[in-house]
Amino acid sequence: MKVLLVNGSPHEKGCTYTGLQEVANALENNDIETEFLWLGIEPLAGCIGCNACLKTGKCFRNDIVNDFLNKVPDIDGFVFGSPVHFASSSGALTSFMDRAFYGRRKLFENKPACCICSCRRGGASATFDQINKYFSMSNMPIVTSQYWNQVHGTNPDEVKRDLEGMQTMRTLGNNMAWLLKCIDIAKKSGLEYPKNEGVVKTNFID
Numbered sequence: 001m002k003v004l005l006v007n008g009s010p011h012e013k014g015c016t017y018t019g020l021q022e023v024a025n026a027l028e029n030n031d032i033e034t035e036f037l038w039l040g041i042e043p044l045a046g047c048i049g050c051n052a053c054l055k056t057g058k059c060f061r062n063d064i065v066n067d068f069l070n071k072v073p074d075i076d077g078f079v080f081g082s083p084v085h086f087a088s089s090s091g092a093l094t095s096f097m098d099r100a101f102y103g104r105r106k107l108f109e110n111k112p113a114c115c116i117c118s119c120r121r122g123g124a125s126a127t128f129d130q131i132n133k134y135f136s137m138s139n140m141p142i143v144t145s146q147y148w149n150q151v152h153g154t155n156p157d158e159v160k161r162d163l164e165g166m167q168t169m170r171t172l173g174n175n176m177a178w179l180l181k182c183i184d185i186a187k188k189s190g191l192e193y194p195k196n197e198g199v200v201k202t203n204f205i206d
């Protein structure tokens, strides 16, 4: 089983990475394979709402979003990490998530996911809520920890000294590993995924 950890920070090995790495270590200690995907520092375009992806399954902009979408079928669980930028996720991660999740419930459903946030001082819980919303409308089980998934610091050393934050990361990794194993056992024993009616879209009009 494999978990993909997406780093939405402009710093490849910064605070967000430090938190993600602690989650990854816990997963590896539970025999779950991990892979990192860093979004980088080049501009990452947002969704333009052209709906081309609804027909093709891919974004018309052939960039890291499509690279990610190609990986999804082989991934069992996801961890998305972001620094807190003005009490929200980074612009790059927001653009990435908007384009990756738009119209793709079928691709992601039943795959466990969670997010972690890194901030100096405040805005982590707002960011946590923001990122969790992608999962909670995609039929994805959200993995939780002993606290909201946040670490604090302005550099990796400070993050490592946030002992409660780092413990929260390890607990998150352990919980994700446990849920993945439960799902694996359920699948092997013949338990089917929940039946899905298909979404009734009303726009509140009728």
Ligand SMILES: Cc1cc2nc3c(=O)[nH]c(=O)nc-3n(C[C@H](O)[C@H](O)[C@H](O)COP(=O)(O)O)c2cc1C
Binding pocket: 009, 010, 011, 013, 014, 015, 016, 017, 082, 083, 084, 085, 086, 087, 088, 118, 119, 120, 121, 122, 123, 152, 153, 154, 155
């Ligand atoms: C544009 C920008 C906005 C930020 N906004 C916040 C904020 O709202 N709250 C906060 O506590 N820290 C804020 N920070 C600090 C970072 O969230 C924090 O240092 C984080 O741990 C950096 O993670 P990184 O090393 O992965 O980039 C901001 C940093 C930047 C660059």
